[in-house]
Amino acid sequence: MLYDKRGDVAYVTINRPDARNALNLEAHNEMWRIFRDFRDDPKLRVAILTGAGDHAFCAGADLKELLPPWLDEDALHPRKKVKDGFGAITRGLHRIHKPIVAAINGWALAGGFEVALACDIRVASDRAKFGSFEVRRGLHHADGGIPRLVNSCGVGVALEMLLTGEPIDAQRALATNLVSKVVPHDELMAATEDVVSKILRNDQFAVESAKETILDVIGRPLDDQLAIEALWGYSTMANPAIKQRLKEFYDKTDAGRAS
Numbered sequence: 001m002l003y004d005k006r007g008d009v010a011y012v013t014i015n016r017p018d019a020r021n022a023l024n025l026e027a028h029n030e031m032w033r034i035f036r037d038f039r040d041d042p043k044l045r046v047a048i049l050t051g052a053g054d055h056a057f058c059a060g061a062d063l064k065e066l067l068p069p070w071l072d073e074d075a076l077h078p079r080k081k082v083k084d085g086f087g088a089i090t091r092g093l094h095r096i097h098k099p100i101v102a103a104i105n106g107w108a109l110a111g112g113f114e115v116a117l118a119c120d121i122r123v124a125s126d127r128a129k130f131g132s133f134e135v136r137r138g139l140h141h142a143d144g145g146i147p148r149l150v151n152s153c154g155v156g157v158a159l160e161m162l163l164t165g166e167p168i169d170a171q172r173a174l175a176t177n178l179v180s181k182v183v184p185h186d187e188l189m190a191a192t193e194d195v196v197s198k199i200l201r202n203d204q205f206a207v208e209s210a211k212e213t214i215l216d217v218i219g220r221p222l223d224d225q226l227a228i229e230a231l232w233g234y235s236t237m238a239n240p241a242i243k244q245r246l247k248e249f250y251d252k253t254d255a256g257r258a259s
Contacts, residue, residue, distance in 0.1 A: 001030035002052070003037075008200055009193075010038045010047040016062075017053030020107060023087055023115075024062040031088040039096045045204055046196050049119055050103035051112075054185070057104045057128070058112025061086065086111045086143040089118040094144070095215065097208035099199055103192040104128040104179065109167075114141060117148035120211065123192045124170045124179040131167030151218055153178050201255040205239050 002013040012034055014021040023031070038047050051057040085091025089100065090111075102119035109131045116122055116130070132149075134140045140162060141149075149158040153176045161168065170182045183191040199207060213232040217225040236242075248254040 001027055001034060003034045005041070005044060008043070008045040009196055010034075010041075010044045012038070012047055012049045013052050014050070014058050015052045017051070017055070019062060020056035020059035020109075021051035021053070021112070022059040022062040023111065024065045027062075028087060032093065035088045035093045035096065038098065039093065045098060045207075046199050047098065047100045048103055048189075048192055048196060049100060049115070050189070050192075051105055054106060054127070056106040056112070057102070057108045058087075058115050059107055060110030060112045060114075085118075087115040087118070090114050090143040090145075094118060097212045099207065099211060101192055101196055101199075103188050104130075104170075105185070105188055107131070110134055111143060111145075114143045114145040114148070117152065118144055121195060122179040123188065123195060124173060124182045125185040125188045126170050126182055127185045128170040128173065128179075128182070129167050130161075130173050130178060131165075132161050133165050133167075135162065135165045149178075203239065203241050203245060205241065206236055209233075209236050 002011070002015045004011040004013075012031075014023065014027065016022060016024070016027060035047075038044050083092050085094065089096070099121065100119045102116050102122045104116055104122055104124040106125065106127055107129050108116040109129075110133060113130055113132055132141060132145060140146070146158065146162065149161065157176045157178075160166075168176070168178075170179065173179045174182045180195070181191065209232055213229055216228050216232070220228070245254065
């Protein structure tokens with residue numbers, strides 16, 4: 001794993017290109033360390049997660065290292081893993097309120113697909129592909145892939161991908177709302193940084209509260225959703241930054257102003 005802090009932005013790179021950026025135990029543990037640090041560093045506001053090289057964002061788990069313990073453990077082993085999601089952000093550190101933006105530079109496969117889905121915004125290279133091949137091996141997602149795919153793309157897309165075990169390309173991912181945009185491969189990081197710049201022009205407290213609210217309303221009845229939105233939304237009125245930001249709006253000097 002590579003971890004580079006540049007001003008407000010954390011650049012996190014899965015750095016196993018010879019293994020198509022599959023996560024072994026060391027990389028998994030490093031992601032826990034990195035994203036804890038990102039969460040707790042007050043200077044950091046947004047993270048960009050990508051994979052090294054030109055072929056893969058993340059090909060999932062390094063099966064030679066991570067699968068054998070599962071096959072040899074007893075039935076209680078999964079209970080020990082409930083709070084230790086694959087790559088940290090799929091489960092365990094999934095409640096970080098700071099935005100995480102994925103730059104999908106190639107294959108996002110299996111557990112790597114789950115890591116991509118755990119990011120808040122996904123920008124894809126035109127070479128990107130997404131797949132859930134687990135059913136071919138006799139298992140299926142267990143680290144957030146199913147609920148996040150349903151929440152992002154709907155039941156129909158989730159059923160198609162997870163029951164057939166067939167991948168989709170970047171353009172299909174765009175059409176199904178899996179990614180926010182598709183750009184030429186060589187422009188991926190620039191396009192991702194452009195998305196990040198649009199987040200950074202906004203008030204940090206409001207951005208993090210909006211993400212927290214979105215996570216809190218998923219799957220709840222409408223009345224609960226409305227109550228949670230009102231609770232968190234009206235609480236942002238205490239944000240001391242509002243007066244200055246309103247003044248900039250009235251003076252037409254606010255950043256990123258729509259013409």
